[in-house]
Amino acid sequence: MNTATTSTSKMAADPAGGSLRFYGVWLIGIAVLIVLPMIFSSGGSLTSFSLIGIAIVFALSYNILFGQTGLLSFGHAVQYGLGGFAACHMMNAVVSHGWPIPLPFIPLFGGLGGLVFAMIIGWVMTKRAGTVFAMISLGIGELVASSSLILRSVFGGESGITTDRTALPKMLGWSFGPQLQVYYLIAFWLVLSAIAMYALTRTPLGRICNAVRDNPERVQFIGYDPHVVRYIAFCFAGFFAGIAGGLAAINFEIANSAYLGAIQSGLVLFSTFIGGTAFFFGPILGAILVTYLQLGLTNLTTAWQLYFGIIFIGIVMYAPGGIAGLLMMHRPLIRAGTLWTVIPSYLVAIVPTIALACGVILTIETVARFSGGDAINLFGNAFNPTSPVTWIAAAILVVGGAFVARLTWRRIAEAWDRAATVARDRGYLA
């Protein structure tokens, strides 16, 4: 399994034969974005889709730093938040001065807000990579987040800066009052940003970013200053984070200190890592999953952050390539035609793995609600958290599930080794 997880390649590597498939993927993505609100038209779904769209832009911008250039930032929400504030101030200025700038152009000003701050702060920040950069990003994040509460005229203190998106000039008769119109605005900027960020990875700069990620020392001996490379990457990441912040400002009609804070910075790191940093589409998957879970889990359980933590630790330990890495490691097997030899072992593993997961969920919920004494409602069944039956059931599920699941996971590993060997022999795996 190791060889497969270490092998990384990029989307649509073949220049000629893959181009049709490559454009196909993008067109399908755009089509999905257009059709989605027609299928799920409830207010709740539109809000979810809007939030997911914003999260995707934000996570993709984070991956310019993390996945592409190897910069682990703990303060990426700074650029996002400042983009949000810039957009809010711009919207209010447009309204008060009567400028003829319709709402769809506002995210650009959010982007500029993020970009300008990145340009100012970035040169010092990107002087060193690794731990130094991570620590400085954490410091800057705290600094800006606390300043936002102090500098009231700019950040509006606790309450933030509010705005009214419908007060801006209309475009093509759209007032952007209804959530559906806001969704399409977000979808438009999502497509634009995603294309731009993908294109960026295919430029000389984008390639050198990867080289800096892999080996900043060697880069210096092929003519490049890694500091400059990191700086430009940081500016681009700031710009696109600012666009995401601008979209959020439009969506919520407010920008406040929560936009800039450590929680927001942590969430984007989380989404990007869970999705997978080695592939362009990884952060997209991560943003969709994390936003969806965040919206869904908060309604279901008070311990939702605990689940996030468990998922994150699980991914870091067992699938460092994220969801995208897990998916893409099957590609050579599909090409070699050996995937079917692995599938049965997956099917066998499903049952004990689900049992283990249920056991963990039951344990967490029991512990979380023990003090409250509320009944637990899991998958339509009620459990009493103070009852020993519940505790025993949880223990059996966790211990028994883990024991059997380990055996089945070993079978997966063996099946994988066999399939990978065949794939290697057939030349589909290095």
Add this chain to the structure above:
Amino acid sequence: MTAAIEVRAVEKRFGNVGIIRDLNLSVAKGERHAIIGPNGAGKSTTFNLISGHIAPTSGEVKLNGDLISGLRPFEINRRGLSRSFQVTNVFARMTVWENVRCAVLWATGHRYAFWKNVDSLPEVRERTAQILDDIHLTHRRDVPAGLLTYAEQRELEIGITIASGATVVMLDEPTAGMSHAETDRAVSLIRRLTEGKTLVIVEHDMSVVFGLADRISVLVYGHIIASGTPEEIRRDPKVKEAYLGEEAH
């Protein structure tokens, strides 16, 4: 004619320890120059001093007559000096093709461009393909560099080093750890690829050194004790005593 590399009175101290003392070295243009010496003599440090990896405590290094000591590695590289590393130093997660292409980009003038599609730059593509062909890794072009065999990584290392078209090429133990057959292959590769260029090479394998070099310098305890043609070095009593004495059978 100005020398390709001129090292004059260079000293390097780490704290109180002088690693390199009064180093003088002159490499003429188009020459194949080997630096030999026992382990710990400071051969790699000499490489690092010339290529800008570390700055000399005192003294000066000139490249084609221009002072380069104190410049950053990428500034020196842009002036036409390229080096390889003793320990393989490639871009492990990127493919062989991308490794070489990255090394081609600056020299072809694309620098930090973020408005060009890297796949549609014909001169970059041709040059990369040429280099891959030269180092016999075309069939491995889509393999991540980290998954290559050791010998292949060493060849890629040479490919990255020469990709920029630098006129002065420095190779730090290019055949270290290679089998006999692999070494022969590597030597003919080096000979072919550095045709018409200035080559400075650090090497432990004496058959490689005496087969490849026009001139040899012997470094002992951070000081060059002799410099001359292979024949002169072979006869030099100081060299025999300090170095070849133990090695020449």
